[in-house]
Amino acid sequence: MASDHEPVRHVPVLGRDAVDYLAPRDGGTYVDATFGAGGYSRAILKVPGTRVIAIDRDRTAIAGGFDLVDQSNGRLTLVEDRFSNLADVCNAQGLSTVDGIVMDVGVSSMQLDQSERGFSFRFNGPLDMRMGQDGPTAADVIAKASETDLANIIYIFGEERHSRAVARAIVAARREAPITTTRALADIVARVVRSKPNDIHPATRTFQALRIFVNEELDELHAALVGAEQMLKPGGRLVVVSFHSLEDRIVKNFLNERGRRGGGSRHLPEVDQVAPSFDILTKRPVVADDEEVETNPRSRSAKLRAAVRTAAPAHSETATFDWPQLADVMRGG
Known part of the structure; x- marks a missing residue:
């Protein structure tokens, strides 16, 4: 049972900023795409009338959220799945659109602290590293x-x-x-x-x-961003917290590409350009203040980016990544 002296790991990094940008409101439906210890879900559920669909591929995290489900009076649904499948998860819950999506990307402190999961060299354990x-x-x-x-x-x-x-x-x-x-x-x-x-x-x-x-984390992140673009209603908000440059680069490039407003030229008239599907809220990433860094050193590398969905159609997806793929390597090339 939680106490007044819960470890810092139960507090989401940049949690207050993330919820402020998400701006949950009475009657809204939100996706906590990386449930973890449930910090974002708890904060959203504090707003009366909200509904949360929470996703995590880690069965341990899902099991740890059962008490919160019980406390939510039917407003929280937990789903064991990859967050890249968030559109399918929402559709399976009878949802065609949602009001907001929040993601905390990468490995959680809880996973790092469990030696049997094999994420960290700080503890000797089996070399596993799977989130699922x-x-x-x-x-x-x-x-x-x-x-x-x-x-x-x-x-x-x-x-x-x-x-x-x-x-x-x-x-x-x-x-x-x-x-x-x-x-x-x-x-x-x-x-x-x-x-x-x-x-x-x-x-x-x-x-x-x-x-x-x-864990195919970078491919998963990109697919999750595409899913968010498909699921968010006009005015819906996307908030992403990442912890290293590879993740942040994907988020930044995705939002910049989706948020680009063309000025038009004689070679490419503005009418021919794809309408932006997002308005970017964070021109520069939000980072932790000194107080949070002192309390939780993991927040030092965190960057938060947020955007609002426009009424424009989702962009067509053509991105391919030139990096090793898990299936190819395990097949031997």
Whole structure:
């Protein structure tokens, strides 16, 4: 049971700002696309007459929200699914549009703190890293991926400049014995990536890369943004909190492209340009203030972006990403 001294991890990063931008109102229906510990859902439900559809692919998070469902008097619906499927989830609930969608992207503090989930090298545990219950684990990827694929994964998703050396070290180590624990992988990386005092742990970027890759986080985020564009009614609000540059870049580029208002030219008249589907509320991302950073260090890297849906049709979706795909790597190329 919660107490007056709940850990900081139960408080959403930039939670107050996120709810302010979401602006929930009596009678509105909202999607908490990344339920986690339920912080956004609780805040939305404090507004009388609101309804929340909350999504999480983590069964543990869903189970942890059952008490809140009971307290909500039918206003909260929990769904175990990927947030990339939010449009289908809403349709299954009989909804064709919603008034607002909020997303807190990436791994949660709760997941990082559970050694058995294998997200962090701070605790020794199985090299799993899956947010859900399905699909290959990080250990499976480490065992199966080619050296080239490993180097690409670690470079692209971890922005690790020593990615080739790390990949070589992993391949050499797995010839001797399977790499199945977080400590084993962290030790392998630490032998080839040197760090100075006060630097992040040498394995940080490699662990980030594997987590993003195993959970297909960047593809999921883009699909979720497309789903939000389809589901939001005119005037509906989208709020996204991200925690590293790869995520924020996807959100920023998506909103900029959807929010672009053409000035027209003799080569491309304005009437030929696609009408913007979003009006951007945050010209620059909202970041945590000093007080929040001091209370919750994880908020230091957080960026919030928000936008309002216009009455224009959703844009056609043509984006493809030139980065390794989980299914291809596990097939062997």
